[in-house]
Structure formats: C-alpha cells, structure tokens
Amino acid sequence: METLIKPASGAMIESLQRTLGADAVLLAAQDQQRYLTDWRGQFQGKALAVLRPSSVDQVAGIMRACHGSGVQVVPQGGNSGLAGGATPSASGEQLVLSLERMNRVRLIDPIDDSMIVEAGCILQQVQEQAAEAGKYFPLSFGAEGSAQVGGFLSTNAGGTAVIRYGNARALTLGLEVVLPDGAIWHGLKRLRKDNTGYDLKQLFIGAEGTLGIITAAALRLYPRARQSCVALVAFGSPRQAQKGLARFKDELGEFLSAYELISQPALSLAQSHLHMAPALLPDAPWVALVQVATANSSLALGELVENVLASCFDDGIAADAVVATNERQAAAFWRIRESITAAERAAGKSVKHDVSVPIGAIPGFLDAVQQAVGEAHPELRIIAFGHMGDGNIHLNILLPADAGAQHLAAALNTLVHDIVTSFEGSISAEHGIGQYRVSELIRLKSPTEIALMQKIKQALDTTGQMNPGKVLPAPRD
Ligand code: MLT
Ligand code: ZN
Secondary structure (H helix, E strand, O other): OOOOOOOOHHHHHHHHHHHOOOEEOOOOOHHHHHHOOOOOOOOOOOOOOEEEEHHHHHEEEEEEEHHOOOEEEEOOOOOOOOOOOOOOOOOHHHHHEOOOOOOOOEEEEOOOEEEEEEEEEEEHHHHHHHHHEEEEEEOOOOOOOOEEEHHHHHOOOOOOOOOHHHOOOHHHHEEEEEEOOEEEEEEEOOOOOOOOOOOOHHHHHOOOOOOEEEEEEEEOOOOOOOOEEEEEEEHHHOOHHHHHHHHHHHHHHHHEEEEEEEEHHHHHHHHHHOOOOOHOOOOOOOOEEEEEEOOOOOOOOHHHHHHHHHHHHHHOOOEEEEEOOOHOOOOEEEEEHHHHHHHHHHOEEEEEOOOOOOHHHHHHHHHHHHHHHHHHHHHHEEEEEEEEEHHHHEEEEEEOOOOOOHHHHEEEEEHHHHHHOOOEEEOEEOOOOOOOOOOHHHHHHHHHHHHHHHHHHHHHHHOOOOOOOOOOOOOOO
C-alpha cells in the first residue's frame, strides 16, 4: 500500500481507521485516484487520505479530530463541479471528505411539499424519489446523474429550471451542517416562514465547503407537471431570441419552465458528438430550447405554444420552429442541450465562462465579446449557450492544444470578465468560484465585499482548516 502519511498525521489516520472502519479511510493511490481530480480533468491534487463517513456523527467525529490539528479538510460530493472546488491541493496533506456514503432519503412529506435528504444523495435519485411520491424536485442540469446534494448546495447550482423555480438556494428550506470544530447545527426545519434572526443556511449554501460541511438538507417539492411542450425555436440573433423570451413570458407566464439559448456552433458540436442527424433541427444562427409545463391536464398547452410561435413569426421575431410531437423527440432536444458540456470536453481544451448579466444586456454582451475575441484571436471557436431566462451565458472558447494555452486562457478570462464587469454582471452565475476563479474574484469584487467575506470565513472557520484556497485565497497565498 502506497501512503504519504507524515508522522504527525499517522496517529490521527490510525484513530480514524478505528472509528470509521478501514474501508472508510482510503490510503492507496489507486483507491484515491477518482477523488483527486475533477470530472473534466482540469484540476489534480493529492490527499493524505480520502475519508468516507456514513453518518453525521462520523463527520462530526472527523472534524473534532482535525480541529486545531492543522490538518485541512476538503469536502467532496459527486465531483461534477466545474471550478475545482472539491479537488484537494497538491500538498498531499489535506483530507478529502467524501459524503457519498451519506445517501439516505430521511423523509418525504407530500402534504408539506418537502423532503429531507442526505448530502451524498445523487440529484437524479432525489428527482426520482420525489416523482415516486407524486411530486417534482425541479433542479436539473447535465450532470444530474452524478451531482450530489451537498455539492449542488455548496455551489448553489442553477441549471435549466431556474427561470421558474429558482436556483438551489431557492429550493432549500433547511440544512444540517457539521461545523469546523465538530459541532452539529441541526437546522433541518421545513418552514416557509422563519424570521428568527440571521438566515444561517444561506451562509453555507454557495460557500463551497469553506465554512462547514452540509450533511443533509430539507428541500422544497412542487406539483408534478401533467403535460409539457418542448420546442426548438430559430432566431436570427440574440436580440431576436430575447424578444422571443419576452413574448413567451408575457403570454404564458409561469408555464414557461425553460428558455435555453444555443448558438449554432454549440448546437453543431453537440449534434456531431451525439452522431445526430442535423435535419432534425432548425438551421439558424441561434436557437432557443423552450419548454412550457403545467400541472393542469385540461389546458390545451400545445395550442397555446403554437399561438405564441405564430405571433413571433408574424412579428418577424422568430424564423422557424420545431415543436416536439412526442416525448421521445422532446427528450432528444434536451439531450442535445445537455450534451454541450460533454461535447466540449471531447473536443479538447477549452476556457469556460459562467457569467451573468441583466437579461436585457445579453445581446450587447454577446456582441461585445464576439467582437473582442474575434479581433484578438480570430482563429478561436466560441461556443456560446446558456440559460437566457436567467441572464446566464456559458461562453466557452475552444483552445488549441499547444503549450501557450494556459497563458491564452488567462488572457481570455481577463478579456471576457472585464466585459462582464462593464455590463454590471457576475463572473460566476452558477458554477461557483472554486480554485479556478479565486484570482478573478479578488480582482473584480469590491474590497468591501472581499473584507466581509473574509470576516465571515474567520468567524466560522477560526483555524482556517475548511477547504482553504477555495472561494478566497489561502492565507499563505
Ligand atoms: C450547462 O448549463 O450545460 C453547464 O452549466 C455549462 C458548462 O458546462 O459550461
Ligand atoms: Zn449552466
């Protein structure tokens, strides 16, 4: 067995083996491998050990053992994050704490429209369990087959249904959290209203494991849709697509459950990745995947969508549309949208951006970036797509596989983020800061905000042991 244990940590590891069981403490390189890199293989680290506790008490025991010992802890979920927030540093001195074995559904309450799930539950299982109870858990994104509750809450994930249901934060009623000193905060209340001072759960959601470890969550459920209609709508420009969005919102209100903008290069990349016939889709510079859904089974939803589309055609907003005629076709449309990230990964290196701007600023923002990148690097391919209804664009740029790629990636980050800032936007809409965006956060967030964040970090993680170097720079940086 290959181990890299410092003598000082050896006793701690032995004690953890005794209390957690040997199979919950991974020391061998081959056992640790999948916990030491992210899904895209962009970040690589080392670990003193990978711990796999199976209860909140075990997590608390680990944190008590670590507190004040100088050993740092990196909480990890399904490892599908895109900013390196769950990958340990290269020091080999950190413990990775995987929540994957805490995967029980503790409660589903259809009257209360809520469920309590542990941090290691996979998002797709949460959706399925809710569906079995006749309910709907709306969070949805491409990595839902591997993303875990603790991870999607720690990054405040968004995805494709935010336009109607909000992001992970909006879907959370309560949390159970193990604090850095091993104390357990039992905050699994399922209340819609609770004005008893600071809303503590909001501190841990989106904190990327830098303040404590989310071990369970009380989530909101919704009525399930009894019918839905999915269409791909062709537009000549983002401005037209934005007019289409306004039209759908005005005409169909809360029925609108997704409005995903996809540029032609993103569409072609995903289609060829999936070996899908191009004839299926409209041939236009921009396409929006539009979904409307309702719990009301007697509404003529398809007719309502056809009416909105007809008004878009009449007013010269949209050029063409394909409405899915059955569930299989609707699923194929979604598969294309959800495969863009995997298609990009297969295409080689890329520099990813996860930005948001006010919805009305999207066309101007896209024009500005395309012009600036086109002037500086006409050879690069821009893959733009995203959640137009949330003002969130993924503007990813495919990179050449040569040695200068890292320098180029940094230059492109600066260029895109400066334009985002000029549109009063955010450099991370839904993926988080992780380790990937720390320097850009420090460059672009106001000193007042950074100082407030640092005060919160110091107050909750007094010894600086929780996922250092993520979100905020590690003290020595
Ligand atoms: C998505 O919306 O598909 C992902 O969040 C985007 C990405 O991989 O950049
Ligand atoms: Zn996204």
